[in-house]
Amino acid sequence: MADRTIVCKxxxxxxxxxxxxxxxxxxxxxxxxxxxxxxxxKARKAQSNNNRGFRR
Structure with missing residues (x-):
């Protein structure tokens, strides 16, 4: 297996x-x-957690 370059959607x-x-x-x-x-x-996870009412 080798490192692969992917484009963020x-x-x-x-x-x-x-x-x-x-x-x-x-x-x-x-x-x-x-x-x-x-x-x-990371940003999507933080946004998802905020929408669910979780606090950090």
Whole structure:
């Protein structure tokens, strides 16, 4: 397995899906590659948590 470059579907920036991350996804049973960069994933998760009434 080699590092792969993916384009974020939200911000259109390229990000690297490392070999280690690919192994992690495989171990967790995830079948799809990430479609968002780490920054957009973090922002989306924070927004989702805010909409559910969670506090941090």
């Amino acid at each position: 939200d911000c259109s920036k390229e990000f690297v899906f490392t070999e280690g991350e690919q192994e992690f996804y495989k171990e967790k049973g995830f079948e799809n590659d990430p479609v968002r960069c780490p920054e957009c994933r």
